[in-house]
Amino acid sequence: MLLLSAFTFSCLWVFGLGQLEQPEMSVTKAIGESAQIACKISPDHSDTDIHWYRQRENQQFDYLINVRQNYNQRPLDGINKKIEVSKDRQTSTSTLKVNFLKKEDEAFYYCAIWTYSTWIKKFSKGTKLIVIPSGKRFDSDIFPKPTIFLPSVAETNLHKAGTYLCLLEKFFPDVISVYWREKGSDKVLEPQEGNTMKTKDTYMKLSWLTVAEDSMNKEYGCIVKHENNKGGVDQEILFPPIDKVANIIDPTEASLKTENAFTIINPRESVLRHEHVNNSTDLEACLERRKDQLQLQVTNTLAFYTYLSLFPKSVVHLAFVIFCLCRRAAVHRDGQSS
Missing domain, CATH: 2.60.40.10 (Immunoglobulins)
Known part of the structure; x- marks a missing residue:
């Protein structure tokens, strides 16, 4: 009976109950700063290992670190405490900290768990770490x-x-x-x-x-x-x-x-x-100005997408024309040589 309960729990964990959530879609920090990325497990499994991975653009996954109890850290790229990871047992949340940021640290970061009974690893949706130049400044209202x-x-x-x-x-x-x-x-x-x-x-x-x-x-x-x-x-x-x-x-x-x-x-x-x-008066002026701007933006956007859709067809057509011309020239030369 105990074995059956353990098997049932493992199946529920893998196929529904074991959920990983990374609340932030992205985290933006400047070069030289530190970035923190959170991962919450539900339901509470305080004794479960949390594994962290990194995936740079167009590259394979890199294994970074794991934590079971409270805290772990490791050097990376020759830097001490480059990677730190903590785990809050009360909230069942693990936090990855990437220190001394460089542009190369820009990537997606994923947390993952796995059960020894099924040997299946489950990944979160990931958080993108964006690293900007240290002197770069944006307006405060850069929301959509x-x-x-x-x-x-x-x-x-x-x-x-x-x-x-x-x-x-x-x-x-x-x-x-x-x-x-x-x-x-x-x-x-x-x-x-x-x-x-x-x-x-x-x-x-x-x-x-x-x-x-x-x-x-x-x-x-x-x-x-x-x-x-x-x-x-x-x-x-x-x-x-x-x-x-x-x-x-x-x-x-x-x-x-x-x-x-x-x-x-x-x-x-x-x-x-x-x-x-x-x-x-301000309303009418603002509305008219915005209407003109938006019509131009939408027109430009639609033109851009139309260009993207027609460009591959144009390339194929050009390649076919060049092929036909080259073939005709080759046949013409063969006729003259004979």
């Missing part, structure tokens, strides 16, 4: 700033569906997670998204959700997880139901009374901006 687009009347009439688009701008670092859900529901919807693109020293990303026409009376949320979100809390950017937007007469009355208020511009054909304004 959203601009949202509502479905247009033309799209709804033509396709009997509507697309909600969330444009995230001016954030750093590039590690970001975006998902969508209907308000009041925990079910994650299936959006589409573009690649994260660099704009000067920051990044931008597009994510969009298409729903059927009869679902456009619901409220949808675009949830953004990022290292520099205010208060460390995920942003939830709400898209109002279309029927409510269509009934709005005064855009200033549509602003949500929160720190993350949105202003609605020209319902069903426009942009919502994560921004405050002082009066109606």
Whole structure:
């Protein structure tokens, strides 16, 4: 009976109950500083070894260190205490500390556990350590700033569906997670998204959700997880139901009374901006300026993706033309020599 219980526990550990969570998607530190990366195990298993791995870009996993009780450390690259790891038995959390940071330390770091009964190792999703130059400085507001687009009347009439688009701008670092859900529901919807693109020293990303026409009376949320979100809390950017937007007469009355208020511009054909304004004159000027900028950004982004999709076809076509020309020239020379 005891053996059966142990076997059952091991199976539950591997296939569901033994969960590893690294709360931070990314950690950004400057050269010469120290970085700490946390890993929480649930349920509590205070006597379990926690193993730590590193994976640099396009390289294999490197085994770093493990800890069972309280603390362990090891030298690396000839530096004493380059790697330190601790374990808090009360919270069942292990913390990896990387000291004397160099650019080469930039990588994904993973915690892992394994059970001796099954010999199966389980890894977390990982945290990316980003190492920036010691003198580099960013603005304090490098969190993702959203601009949202509502479905247009033309799209709804033509396709009997509507697309909600969330444009995230001016954030750093590039590690970001975006998902969508209907308000009041925990079910994650299936959006589409573009690649994260660099704009000067920051990044931008597009994510969009298409729903059927009869679902456009619901409220949808675009949830953004990022290292520099205010208060460390995920942003939830709400898209109002279309029927409510269509009934709005005064855009200033549509602003949500929160720190993350949105202003609605020209319902069903426009942009919502994560921004405050002082009066109606400033509102109109700001809206017009933002609308022009965003139209240009979206146009440039779509042109970029179109170029990427057509470039491989152009290369193949060019190679085929060159092959045909070379073959024709070879046949012509053979005919003359004979």
